[in-house]
Amino acid sequence: MQKDGKTLSIIGLVLGILSLVLAWFVYLNILGIVLGVVGIVLSVKGKKQATEAGVPTGMATAGLVLSIIGAALSLVGFFTCTICAICVTNTASQYTNELNDLLSAYGSALN
Secondary structure (H helix, E strand, C coil): CCCCCHHHHHHHHHHHHHHHHHCCCHHHHHHHHHHHHHHHHHHHHHHHHHHHHCCCCHHHHHHHHHHHHHHHHHHHHHHHHHHHHHHHHHHHHHHHHHHHHHHHHHHHHHC
């Protein structure tokens, strides 16, 4: 069985494309990060095997680039959405407390 890195390069390319697509979906960012990292590892291994076999490494390079971009975008999306969710939660609880204070003040004013 020959090890020319073609299979690893194809899998790395597919995982890079998937991580790039999943970067645009809020709840799938973690999966995009994981697929991007696995795509990076497989693309590097495929490129190494292709170089040793003396075959072109274009597909491995494309998989590596797409995996890096997909993982980076997924990581940025994950952290920005997490920070946004934390801010919204804190703001909502603050407004809830203020609303409760107003309602209790209004209720005591009626009595």
